[in-house]
Amino acid sequence: MTLLEERPEAGEEAVETIWRDAPGLAGFFSTVDHKRIGMRYIYTAFVFFFVAGLQALVMRAQLTTAEADVVSPEVYNQLFTMHGTMMIFLFNTPVLAGFGNYILPLQLGTRDMAFPRLNAFSYWVFLLSGIFMISSLLIGKQPDGGWFAYVPLTEKAYSPGINMDFWGLGVAFAGISTTVGAVNFIVTTFKMRAPGMTVDRLPMFVWSILSMAFMVIFAVPAVTVASLLLEADRLFGTAFYNAEQGGSPLLYQHLFWFWGHPEVYILFVPATGMISMIIPVFARRPLAGYTWAAASLIAIGFISFGVWVHHMFATGLPALAMSFFSAASLIIAIPSGVLFFCWIATMWRGRVEWTTPMLFALGFMLIFLLGGITGVMVAVLPFDWQVHDSYFVVAHFHYVLNGAVVFPIFGALYFWLPKMTGRMLDERMGRWSFWTMFVGFNLAFFPMHILGFLGMPRRMYTYPGGLGWEALNVIITVGSAMFGLGTLLTVVAVVRSRTGGKPAGPNPWRADSLEWATASSPPPHYNFEAIPIVSGRHPLWEDEPVRDAESGDDSATRAYGPEGAVRRETPVTTGLDADPEETMTIPGETYVPFVLALGLAVIFVGLLVEATLVGIVGLVLAAAGLVTWGWRTEADLK
Amino acid sequence: MTLAAAEAVTEPSRSREAKGRSIAWWGMAVLIATEAMIFATLLSSYVFVRAASKEWPLGHIEPPELGLIWFFTAILLGSSGPMFFAEHGIKKGNQARLRLGLALVSIMGASFLGFLVYEYHELEFGIRDNAYGSLFYAITGLHGAHVAGGLLMIGMLQIKAWLGRFSAERHETVAVIGMYWHFVDVVWIFVFSTLYLSVHVS
Ligand code: HEM
Numbered sequence: 001m002t003l004l005e006e007r008p009e010a011g012e013e014a015v016e017t018i019w020r021d022a023p024g025l026a027g028f029f030s031t032v033d034h035k036r037i038g039m040r041y042i043y044t045a046f047v048f049f050f051v052a053g054l055q056a057l058v059m060r061a062q063l064t065t066a067e068a069d070v071v072s073p074e075v076y077n078q079l080f081t082m083h084g085t086m087m088i089f090l091f092n093t094p095v096l097a098g099f100g101n102y103i104l105p106l107q108l109g110t111r112d113m114a115f116p117r118l119n120a121f122s123y124w125v126f127l128l129s130g131i132f133m134i135s136s137l138l139i140g141k142q143p144d145g146g147w148f149a150y151v152p153l154t155e156k157a158y159s160p161g162i163n164m165d166f167w168g169l170g171v172a173f174a175g176i177s178t179t180v181g182a183v184n185f186i187v188t189t190f191k192m193r194a195p196g197m198t199v200d201r202l203p204m205f206v207w208s209i210l211s212m213a214f215m216v217i218f219a220v221p222a223v224t225v226a227s228l229l230l231e232a233d234r235l236f237g238t239a240f241y242n243a244e245q246g247g248s249p250l251l252y253q254h255l256f257w258f259w260g261h262p263e264v265y266i267l268f269v270p271a272t273g274m275i276s277m278i279i280p281v282f283a284r285r286p287l288a289g290y291t292w293a294a295a296s297l298i299a300i301g302f303i304s305f306g307v308w309v310h311h312m313f314a315t316g317l318p319a320l321a322m323s324f325f326s327a328a329s330l331i332i333a334i335p336s337g338v339l340f341f342c343w344i345a346t347m348w349r350g351r352v353e354w355t356t357p358m359l360f361a362l363g364f365m366l367i368f369l370l371g372g373i374t375g376v377m378v379a380v381l382p383f384d385w386q387v388h389d390s391y392f393v394v395a396h397f398h399y400v401l402n403g404a405v406v407f408p409i410f411g412a413l414y415f416w417l418p419k420m421t422g423r424m425l426d427e428r429m430g431r432w433s434f435w436t437m438f439v440g441f442n443l444a445f446f447p448m449h450i451l452g453f454l455g456m457p458r459r460m461y462t463y464p465g466g467l468g469w470e471a472l473n474v475i476i477t478v479g480s481a482m483f484g485l486g487t488l489l490t491v492v493a494v495v496r497s498r499t500g501g502k503p504a505g506p507n508p509w510r511a512d513s514l515e516w517a518t519a520s521s522p523p524p525h526y527n528f529e530a531i532p533i534v535s536g537r538h539p540l541w542e543d544e545p546v547r548d549a550e551s552g553d554d555s556a557t558r559a560y561g562p563e564g565a566v567r568r569e570t571p572v573t574t575g576l577d578a579d580p581e582e583t584m585t586i587p588g589e590t591y592v593p594f595v596l597a598l599g600l601a602v603i604f605v606g607l608l609v610e611a612t613l614v615g616i617v618g619l620v621l622a623a624a625g626l627v628t629w630g631w632r633t634e635a636d637l638k
Numbered sequence: 639m640t641l642a643a644a645e646a647v648t649e650p651s652r653s654r655e656a657k658g659r660s661i662a663w664w665g666m667a668v669l670i671a672t673e674a675m676i677f678a679t680l681l682s683s684y685v686f687v688r689a690a691s692k693e694w695p696l697g698h699i700e701p702p703e704l705g706l707i708w709f710f711t712a713i714l715l716g717s718s719g720p721m722f723f724a725e726h727g728i729k730k731g732n733q734a735r736l737r738l739g740l741a742l743v744s745i746m747g748a749s750f751l752g753f754l755v756y757e758y759h760e761l762e763f764g765i766r767d768n769a770y771g772s773l774f775y776a777i778t779g780l781h782g783a784h785v786a787g788g789l790l791m792i793g794m795l796q797i798k799a800w801l802g803r804f805s806a807e808r809h810e811t812v813a814v815i816g817m818y819w820h821f822v823d824v825v826w827i828f829v830f831s832t833l834y835l836s837v838h839v840s
Contacts, residue, residue, distance in 0.1 A: 114661045179672055187664045217668060221675035225683070229776070238765055238772035240683070246696040247769035248687050255679065572661055584661065630794050 015566055019525035021589055030589035032116035033525060034105050037123045039420055041098025042413075044127055045091050051134065052086035053484055055079045064477040066465035076461035077144035078163070082137065084147030085167060088263070089174050090130045092405055096270040097122075097181050099412055100209045102420060104185060106515035106523065107203045109194025109532045111570035112586050114187040117593050117629070118180050124597030125177035132604060133170035136163065143167035146459065148260065149230065151241040151252045156234045162608065168231040169604050175224040176600070182216035185209050192570065193578040194514065195549055195560070196534035203513045203537075204287060207294045208273020211301040212266050218305065219262035226255035235607060262304035264400065265332070269300055271408035272339055275361050278415050279343050281511040282358040283350025286538055289342040296335035303335065340365070355509075356430030360411030363438045364404060371399030374449060389459075392452025398445045410437070410490060417494065418508050422521040423501030429493040437486030443479025447472040512538035517546050526565040534578075556580040596625030666814045670821045673784075677825050680780065681832050684773045694837065696770040699763045701837040710753040711830055714785075717746035718823050721816045731806035733799070740796045743819065747789050754782045774833060781829050784822045791815045 021027030021036070031037070059079050062070040071079065101123075105113055113119045136142045141163045145154040154164045189202075189210050202210075229240040230252065239245035241252050280287045287293060343365065352358065374396045410433075418424050451472050456463060463469055507516040517532055517540055518524070530548035532539060539546045551561035557580045559569035568586045573579055599622025606615030659667075688694050695701050720742035727735025758775075765775040795815055798804065804812060 115665060118665075183665055183668045183672070186668050187661050190664055191661045217672045218675055221672055222679050225676060225679045229683075232772070232776070236765070238776070239767075239769045240687075240772050240776075242769070245768040246687070246691055247772070248690055250690075251683055251686055254686065255683065258679070582660070627794070630791070 016525070018566065018568060027589065029594050030591050032112070032120045032587055032589060032593075034101050034113045034116065034119055035420070035522065035525075035527075037119055038098050038100075038102025041094055041101055041123055041126065044123075044130065045095035045098060048086050048090035048130055048134070049095070050487075051137075052083050052091060053487065055083040055086075057480060057484055059083065060477040060480045062461060063463075063473055065473070066463055066470055068462055071461070073461040074144065077146075077459075078142035080459055081144050081146055081149075081167070082133075082142045085133070085143065085171075087401065088147065088267075089171060090126075090133065092267045092401065092409075093174075093178055094126050095409055096212070096267065097126075097178070099274070099409075099416065100185055100212075100270065101181075103416060103515055104188060104206060104209055105192065106419075106518065106527055107206055107513050108188065108192055109197065109514045109517075109528060109534065110188070110192040111527045111531075111565070111568075113184050114192055114584075115184050117587055117590060119184055120590075121593035121597055122177045122181040122184070124594050125180075125600065126174065128597055128601040129170055129173035129177060129604075132173060132601065132608075133166055136166035141166070148256055149227075150256075151230065151233075151249045152243070154230060154234075155241060156237075165231065165234060165608050168227045168234065169608055171227040172224050172231070173600065173604050175220050175227075178216055179220050179224075182213035182220075185213040186217070189213075190575045191572050191581075193573055194532050194534050195571070195573060195578055195580060197578045199576055200291070201534060201537045202294070204276035204290075204293060204297070205270075205273040205513075207297045208270045208276070211297045212269050215262045215266045215269070215301050215304055219259045219266065221259075222255050223259035223263075226252055226259070229255075231607070235610060258305075262301075265300050265304040267401065267405045268332070268336075269297055271364075271405045272336070273297065274408045274412040274415075275343065275364055276339070277511075277513065278357045278361045278411055279346050280350075281415075281509050282353045282355055282361075283347050284353070285346060285350040286512075286541075287342055288345035288349065289338070290537065292338050293342045296338040299335045300332065303332070336368075340368075355414075356425070356427055356434060357411040357415035359431065359434045360407050360414065363434060363441075364407040364411065367399055367403030367407060367441070370446075371396065371403055374399060389457055390452040391448040391456045391458055394458050395445050395448030395452060398448070402445070403441060407437075410434075410487075413490065413494075415509070416515075417497070418501075418504035419515055419518075419521045419523070421498060421501070422504050423497045424504050424508060425490075425493045425497045425501065429489055429496070433486050433489035433493060435486075436489060437483055440479045440482030440484070440486055444476050444483055445479070447475050447479075451476075507540065510540075512541040514539055514546070516540055526568075529565050530561045531559070531564065531571060552580075556582050559583045592625050592629045596622055596629065599623070599625050660810050660814075662810055662814045663817070666817055670818065673821070674825070677777075677780070677828065680773075680777050681828060684777060684832060687769050687773060691769075694770065695763075695774075696768045699767065699770060702757060702761060702774075702834060704834060704838055706753065707757070707830070707834055710750050711826065713746050714750040714826055715823050717743050717750075718820050720746070721819050725809075725812055725816050728799075728804050728809040728812055729806060733802065733804075736799050736804060736809075736812065737796070740792055740799060744789060744792055744796065747785055747792070747819075751782060751785050751789070754778065754785075777829055777833060781822070781825060784825070788815075788819050788822050791818065 019033075021031045021033065056079075058071060059076065062068050062076060101113070101119065105111070141161055143149070143163045143166050145159055145164050145167070149164065149167055152158060154168075189206055193202075229238070232238040233240055233242060233247075239247040241247045241249050243249055276287055276293060343361075374392075414425050414430050451469060454468060454472075456467075456469050504521045506518060506521055508521075509516070514532055514534070515523075518527055519529065530550070532546040533549050534546070536542040549557075549560035551558050551563045557571065558564070559567065559571045560580070564570060564583070568588070569583050570586060571580060572582045572584050574581050599618050599620075602618030602621055603615055604618075606612070606618050720739040722739075724736045724739025724743070727733075727739060763771045763774075765771050792815065795812060798811075
């Protein structure tokens with residue numbers, strides 16, 4: 001330890017400077033801090049949420065009355081395509097990754113992700129791919145072939161404009177971000193856990209992110225291939241999906257849904273992970289049936305692929321798209337039923353505090369129940385054929401995607417934002433926001449079931465009067481506006497908390513997991529001065545304050561104590577038992593991830609505008625990024 | 639995907655007593671899983687389109703011949719040998735074995751790539767001709783790009799090897815990039831059987 005004598009102690013001014021990012025723009029573009037990156041993910045994703053939400057409201061304005069003339073049919077096509085695409089690719093998927101980024105390393109009791117620079121890279125790719133797609137809106141040429149972009153409609157012959165290229169290239173580009181993010185989550189969970197955090201002590205949120213990441217690894221390649229082959233057809237005249245030249249339009253559908261089925265769970269599973277963190281905290285007791293719940297999360301991951309296989313062999317293809325969400329709902333019933341009972345049992349045996357996060361959890365459960373029931377209906381009954389491509393389907397997938405995913409996300413915001421910003425959100429505002437959203441949600445989406453029975457088809461820009469659809473459509477629009485208003489109330493709550501919120505302190509909810517064990521909110525850059533020692537599933541409930549590890553003088557444990565924080569190091573532990581294994585240096589600030597992401601963006605722009613020169617510039621930029629990344633490694637980490 | 643490999647290089651020296659695999663190794667393993675899915679998806683697409691076609695290759699195209707490709711397949715698969723040789727060498731601190739092994743891998747990989755370019759030149763069908771052509775070029779092209787990416791990484795390893803940045807204690811990068819190279823080799827077995835062998839069998 002002699003070497004360390006002159007080194008500053010963690011918590012001292014000097015240590016803060018070792019970790020601090022450069023001020024201003026320089027730090028903005030070069031940080032690798034998982035907390036800053038996680039926050040950015042969340043904020044950026046919410047910007048896309050509000051844009052996509054506005055698009056939904058414009059659609060509702062058009063559909064409020066029969067034969068309305070707010071937007072043209074062409075624009076309506078663009079609106080629903082981009083609304084669906086943005087909600088799924090640019091809001092739901094990345095916002096969950098954002099929470100994962102921020103919370104996962106803290107819950108594991110480590111000082112950063114396993115690959116901090118890769119983490120920065122995946123954020124930049126997400127941001128740039130989002131800008132890429134959304135620029136179609138600015139030039140008024142949004143994709144218009146539906147969010148699953150079926151060929152042959154989306155082939156060049158039928159969609160000649162640049163519109164679908166924004167979709168095809170954008171989806172492939174965004175997929176890179178999701179994939180490298182998943183690699184990072186998996187390795188971080190396997191190798192970066194605090195000593196003592198054996199697999200049977202993982203927080204539920206970590207289980208859910210792990211399950212999500214595995215699904216991403218195996219599912220996302222399919223949509224990447226699907227969209228890139230589509231783009232090859234469109235840009236270079238290949239014949240993958242072109243039936244006249246021996247290609248197969250069906251191939252596209254297979255590829256797309258091989259991803260599309262698991263994607264529902266990719267979104268749903270982390271949302272249940274959030275709920276499984278929130279409920280025990282406010283019921284003041286450990287989650288009932290932990291092992292069953294964790295097993296269910298993993299089981300959902302496996303089943304999600306099975307659903308597709310079932311489609312391949314049993315249902316045949318025409319039904320494939322239609323029963324996308326329904327078959328999913330049927331199979332999901334078992335493991336998610338297990339989760340549901342775990343939540344109920346936890347609340348039952350605990351004494352529930354009805355805070356805002358808890359309200360959102362409750363709202364989620366109610367909506368999920370209804371969504372589940374309608375899902376089973378679509379899945380089982382032959383009336384399937386009747387509601388096919390009607391508003392019943394729209395109602396159902398909004399119950400799943402908007403209800404069962406967005407409500408947990410809002411709950412998580414109220415739950416974790418105090419940790420991220422150090423300030424509480426206003427509870428009263430939170431309750432207003434929740435109830436407005438909840439009532440608005442049901443007003444907006446419940447009547448859609450009925451409209452479905454009455455025969456109103458989806459993706460229709462207007463409808464004739466006199467079919468008995470008008471009143472319901474008015475209710476739906478009012479509900480949508482209310483839902484939108486409710487989300488705005490949360491924005492107000494967030495903005496007000498940033499300036500005048502009550503200080504949160506390290507553990508405002510008296511919660512159990514390690515993210516609440518940091519010395520302050522927001523946590524210091526290095527998260528933990530000394531790495532915590534975990535001796536149970538609920539560290540802060542079992543021994544508060546948690547015990548700190550001490551550095552040893554071997555290479556495996558030298559970063560355990562505050563010395564690790566001083567040297568920007570963090571321990572690496574073994575996969576199952578989290579035994580000490582080695583020490584990892586956390587890289588400093590670097591522009592390289594940004595340059596590489598920018599290079600990729602330029603390549604995609606080059607493809608979009610079909611300018612070879614631009615593509616070459618992008619390639620050069622990306623290559624420069626890669627080479628420096630590979631080169632400046634060991635040297636500057638010493 | 640040179641990227642993870644690049645990130646992988648962040649690996650500082652590992653203690654000799656380290657029990658498990660390094661984080662770099664894990665990162666590469668997961669990345670290989672997702673890359674394998676990309677190839678699996680494309681090869682399944684090939685089989686799917688083929689199964690739905692009356693003739694194969696479509697449009698009376700002459701499929702690629704089997705002669706020389708056998709030889710270059712052997713070269714590519716064989717290049718895993720010197721890779722192992724280099725890895726085991728540096729584990730014992732043997733710099734010469736590392737450099738020699740890497741040099742051999744580069745030469746063998748580059749000659750495979752050279753043959754691919756030559757074959758593209760010789761083939762009488764193009765990527766736009768029909769779905770067969772599109773699939774053939776897409777899959778071999780993607781594999782070729784992986785070989786090229788691997789060669790780039792090995793080139794970088796080589797420079798570092800000459801600068802003496804590896805030792806018996808610090809050689810994780812070699813192992814991780816080696817794993818990537820073996821992966822590219824194994825994928826070729828599947829590409830070769832599907833795109834070359836199976837067309838001649840029926
Ligand atoms: C603000 C609340 C929302 C409202 C008012 C809303 C409204 C709508 C409307 C009116 C449509 C078009 C229906 C049609 O003409 O067929 C639609 C489609 C869609 N929405 Fe939403 N939505 C909302 C939130 C969400 C969320 C949070 C998600 C997912 C995360 C989502 C995903 C979709 C998808 C995937 C489609 C299908 C697009 C297509 O047909 O290609 N929506 N939504």
